[in-house]
Amino acid sequence: MSPDNEPPATPLIVHLIHRLDVGGLENGLINLINHLPPDRYRHAIVCLRDYSDYHLRIRRPGVEIISLNKREGKDWAHYLRLFQTLKRLHPLMIHTRNLSGIEGQLLAAVAGVRLRVHGEHGRDMHDLHGLSRKYRLLRKLLRPLIGHFIAVSKDLETWLIGTIGARPQRVTHICNGVDSLQFHPRLGPPAAVGPAGFLCEDAFVIGSVGRMAEVKDHLTLVHAFILLIAEHALPRDRLRLLIAGDGPSRQACLDLLRQAGMDELAWLPGNRDDIPQLMRAMDVFVQPSLAEGMSNTILEAMATGLPVVATAVGGNPDLVRGGWTGTLVPPSSPAMLADALNDYYRLPALAVSHGQRGRRRVLAEYSLNAMADAYLAVYDALAAPTRPMKG
Numbered sequence: 001m002s003p004d005n006e007p008p009a010t011p012l013i014v015h016l017i018h019r020l021d022v023g024g025l026e027n028g029l030i031n032l033i034n035h036l037p038p039d040r041y042r043h044a045i046v047c048l049r050d051y052s053d054y055h056l057r058i059r060r061p062g063v064e065i066i067s068l069n070k071r072e073g074k075d076w077a078h079y080l081r082l083f084q085t086l087k088r089l090h091p092l093m094i095h096t097r098n099l100s101g102i103e104g105q106l107l108a109a110v111a112g113v114r115l116r117v118h119g120e121h122g123r124d125m126h127d128l129h130g131l132s133r134k135y136r137l138l139r140k141l142l143r144p145l146i147g148h149f150i151a152v153s154k155d156l157e158t159w160l161i162g163t164i165g166a167r168p169q170r171v172t173h174i175c176n177g178v179d180s181l182q183f184h185p186r187l188g189p190p191a192a193v194g195p196a197g198f199l200c201e202d203a204f205v206i207g208s209v210g211r212m213a214e215v216k217d218h219l220t221l222v223h224a225f226i227l228l229i230a231e232h233a234l235p236r237d238r239l240r241l242l243i244a245g246d247g248p249s250r251q252a253c254l255d256l257l258r259q260a261g262m263d264e265l266a267w268l269p270g271n272r273d274d275i276p277q278l279m280r281a282m283d284v285f286v287q288p289s290l291a292e293g294m295s296n297t298i299l300e301a302m303a304t305g306l307p308v309v310a311t312a313v314g315g316n317p318d319l320v321r322g323g324w325t326g327t328l329v330p331p332s333s334p335a336m337l338a339d340a341l342n343d344y345y346r347l348p349a350l351a352v353s354h355g356q357r358g359r360r361r362v363l364a365e366y367s368l369n370a371m372a373d374a375y376l377a378v379y380d381a382l383a384a385p386t387r388p389m390k391g
Contacts, residue, residue, distance in 0.1 A: 011092035011383065012042045014113075016082075018100040020051035020065065022245070022271050023211050024296040025097060025121045027057075028152075028176050028371075034059045035177075035372035041379060044089055048078065048100060064089075079107060086111035092383065097121055099135055105145045115382045118142075119150040120160060122293030122314060125215045129291070130159050139164045147382055150174050150375070152294040153315025172378055175318075177371030178299035180363055185305030185355070186280040193281045194267040198240060204345055205240045207282030207306075209275055209297045212247030214290075217311075221288045222253045223334035224341060226260045232342045239345075241266040244278055279304040284344045284351060290331050292316050299366050302358035307351045309340045325358035 015033075020026055033043050034057075043063050045051075050067040066085055070078040086094070086108055093115035094108040105116055127135050143164060149171045151157035157173040160166045192199055199205070206225060210216050225241045228234045243253065243266070250268055257263040272278060279285070285301035285308050292314035299319065301308050308326035310316040320326040327340040344351040 010039065010042045012044060012089060013093045013095055013379065014086065014089055014091040014108075015043060015045045016094060016096045016101045016104040017045065017047060018098070019049040020045060020047050021054050022052070024176075024293070026054060027296050028121070029097075030054075030057050031177060031179070031368055032372060032375055033063060035368050036376060040376065041092075044091070046082065046085055046104075048082075079103075082107045083111050086113055093117060093379065095119065099124075099127075099138075102139060102142055105142045109145050116145060116147050117150060117378065117382065118146045118148075119152070120156045120293070121152050122156075123215075123291040125213075125290070128215070130163060136163060146170075148172065148378055150378065152176055153292075153318055155314050155318075156293060172374070174371060174374040174378075175366055176294045176296050176299060177366050177368035178296065178303045178362055179368055180303045180359075183276050183279065183300045183303035185359060190281040191277055193278055194242065194269070197264075198267050199281065200237065202238050203240045204234075204238050204284075205242055205282045206284055206286060206341055207242040207244075207279065207301075208286045208288065209244045209279070209300070210287070210289075210295075212243070212245045212249040212253070214249060216245075216247075216249070217288045217290050217332065218243055218245075218249050218253050219256065220332055220334050220337060221286050222256050222266075224286075224288075224337035225266070226256075226262060227334055227338040228341060228345075229262065229265075230260075232338060234342065234345060236262075236265060239265060242278065242282060243268045244270075244272045244275060246270040275300065276304070279306065282306055284309060284341060286337070286341070287311065287316060288331070288337065289313060289316070295319065299362060302355075302366075303362045305355040305359045307344055307354035308358060309337060309344075321357075321361075325354050325361060 045065045047067050048070045051065055055065050068078045068081045091113055094113045095117040096102055096104045097119045098121055108116055149160050149166050151160055151173050157171055160171050161168050208221055212218050229236055257266050285306040287295050287298050287310040289311055294315035298308055308320050310320045311331040312328040313331055320328055322328040329336045329340055
């Protein structure tokens, strides 16, 4: 076939993120790439920093992953590396995510990338409520360059329109999805997990999964766990705490448990690749974050049939219906978190009913295919500007 008669290459989307490692945003990106039709778009992931073996979860062949090796703080040279990378890849579209990636919109425009999408997936400790004047100004300055915004929660959608000034027709709310075949309720007794003696026959396991960063506030969960034994008088021989994940807060949690003499009741194994099995060993799931976009781990816990106790921040109230699929508590409130956990311990039928309702809701509203279809609709509408965009 002559070059003139060759079919056009499948268009390329570049996904710009901070780092490809264990995390909710990163998990969502990998799920998206794995579930989009392979004949519609190719994908490349550009990491401002680097990537770990977490990328091995990508099942789609031919996904190029590029590290820009950005240094901490201001690294002016990484802008040049990003520009050169975009010129080499020549993508149809760039999809940046969160504050760390939004500056890539300017480099993409200069590099001639015609279609530009930006996603907001949550906030960090430096700007829990999206009120930082510096960060708001940056987003407002770059707003005209962005063809479409994606918000993973209603809270972020409202903020993009009301605070950042994005036009409503250029903002789409897309929920995360969850693999309800991989994450399913236990079918019998929980599998033995943890070190010898961690699980007993009658154990009541309080669990959490996530990056152990300050914004996730696992210390509040540890304080609540201690209160359950010290003040609610729950039996030590039954109560267990399981937190899967790694990060700077992990050691502080271990130290607090040791000081309280409860380290043998807890298992904090760091990052794991058997999360579905660990969740099926839990009796209740806790998401204690100070800020949240749309929590993948809440969806996974609901799919597993667990009642969820979550802080009433960000997208958590979109997922957890208080008194129906779980309980919402204020952030940084160990006493109220302990009260909610105590209710599930003393009322096991309540835990079962909340967990069952959560599972049914996930099956009805949060499938991976529905998430992929929603992103595909945004990409297709931008690639064919004459087609109306649904906001």
